[in-house]
Amino acid sequence: MSELHTLLAQAEARCLSRGARFTPIRRRVLELIAASSGGLKAYDLLDQLSAEHAAARPPTIYRALAFLTRQGLVHRIESQNAYVACACPEHAHGFQLLICSTCGYVEEIHFDDISQQLAERARRAGFAVQRQTIELIGLCTRCQTLSDTP
CATH class of the missing domain: 3.30.1490.190 (Ferric-uptake regulator, C-terminal dimerisarion domain)
Structure with a gap:
């Protein structure tokens, strides 16, 4: 099982255990972030997602990012206003x-x-x-x- 596949499976299980909906858009946003070696900004995500989903708009991305952050699946890089996938979402402490x-x-x-x-x-x-x-x-x-x- 690939690292990305494992991360997505863990994310899905985490959301399920919390009663949170891991929608296809949220999953895809996490997948795009996790595939990057650095942080991705919201508009970079929008560019990538809109190529696949014509209806994707900034609120779509910002809602997905807010959800993924609340679930502990991504971290915001404050200095870059970008997002990176959490390497170990089960880790409940600081990073x-x-x-x-x-x-x-x-x-x-x-x-x-x-x-x-x-x-x-x-x-x-x-x-x-x-x-x-x-x-x-x-x-x-x-x-x-x-x-x-x-």
């Missing part, structure tokens, strides 16, 4: 994103202790965290190697 500034590659990592420490500090300061996004921007291994090549 961090490694983003290559050259090629746009995005990798999700999990250092739960960092997320917990930040949440605890915020709580002690009387702050109620609603969303936590940590993005580390730099160069992926491939781009580092290419930049070292004379």
Whole structure:
């Protein structure tokens, strides 16, 4: 079973267990995002989806993205206003994103202790965290190697 097929099966099972409808459009949006090595912006998704579904409009994409985000199936890359598929939707804790500034590659990592420490500090300061996004921007291994090549 391919990685994409596994991700879609997990997404479908997650939605089913929560009583949420995993419609064909939502599935296709997730599929398009997951097929990308970097983040995809809403209008990039619209361009791809409208080639398949003539009726696709911006609200279609934004509703699908809102649903997928609520279900924990995609993450919003705040610095790029783009979306990336969640590598492990069963992971209920915080996440961090490694983003290559050259090629746009995005990798999700999990250092739960960092997320917990930040949440605890915020709580002690009387702050109620609603969303936590940590993005580390730099160069992926491939781009580092290419930049070292004379």
